[in-house]
Amino acid sequence: MSVLRWLRRPEASRGPAAGMPAWRRAVRSQLVMTLIAVTALASVEATFAPVVAAADAINCTSEGGVNRWSGHSISGVFHGNSGTAEGQDLHQCNNPAFIEVNGTFYWTNVEHGGTFNDIVQVGMAKCREPGVYCSSSMFYARGWGRQHTTPGCSGLSDVAPTTIPVSLAWNGASRDYKVYHLNNRWRMFVGLTEVYSVPEASICWYPGVASWFGESWDIGDAIGGSVGNHLRVTETNTTSCENCGFVYTNFNASAACNYGVVSGPYFCDLIDTRTLDIWTNR
């Protein structure tokens, strides 16, 4: 007989003294008190429960801002790069510490290639960082940088590519993210809105790589979408000269993505000549 059935027996509902031996009343009383205590504890735990892990994110770790990427890139000469990303609410890691550096991003980029700093990028972001320039709500962002040791950059200062929000308000829709060397400036666009630009003289490095990637700063963050809802990037197209037309990419869909981590838990798949999926297998 289960404890619950025993408690529900007729004599249990008639009161503690209804023909029950003293030892049994004592045992039943202990069980009732235990049940009440467990129920109360469960209630308190529910009230102060930690954030439940989202499907594609786990708890934050103590890494403190370790970059990981997953995506695809092509080599050539690029004065513009564009890709349309879904407006997904990307997943950060859960249960952050008081001081937390983590985040999840999607970027469309032109890079020198093989260096960290030499990049112009625009995309969407969500992050935690002990600074005012981060938010756990989705926002649009941009970044750029250079290093004087890269060919063409001698005599220029070093700029670290930090994440800077742009003033355009997040609307959750699919947006085209474009970097474009146009009329003597490197410009970053979200949709048709130019959100930032730098003089072309600031980008001293050779623009040899066009890339589309997701990024995270903690292994608990997701990169891209989830196993059941990939982040899809479509209409990838580039241009090889300033102020001239863009052409669609020609990805080989049977090839593997080549940028950053493209195996568990982070994945990327080339869907067709101008489409890729980025996701975290959680």
Add this chain to the structure above:
Amino acid sequence: MTQRPRFSLLGAAVAGLLVGSAAGAIAAPAPFDPSACGLPATTPVLASFDATPAKGIWNRLPALARSPELEEVTGTAHVMILGDVAPPAMVGGSGPRPASLPNAVCVVIPSGPILYYNVSRQGFVAP
């Protein structure tokens, strides 16, 4: 891999306020707040000054290498001279990430902050 630093209770409380503010709307940084460049607000600022127009930065920091993005700015640059700093959680390409950013300078111009490093302080003219 960098480890999350340990903080005192007071530090944690201050940091909690910062994180709390970060979770909401993205506020504009204070003029001389290193967090504008993604660094902890507690990062020591060795010296700070305003330059209007921004290219006036070379009057006080003549050894700063050429920076075309400052030469064109007619507005004010808020300049913070920092020491060696741990890299903030920078975005960037997948090349090697610098282990530290020596001799960093955070410059906030109207279009946003720029974090410079390897900036020589030779000939620096204190405000």
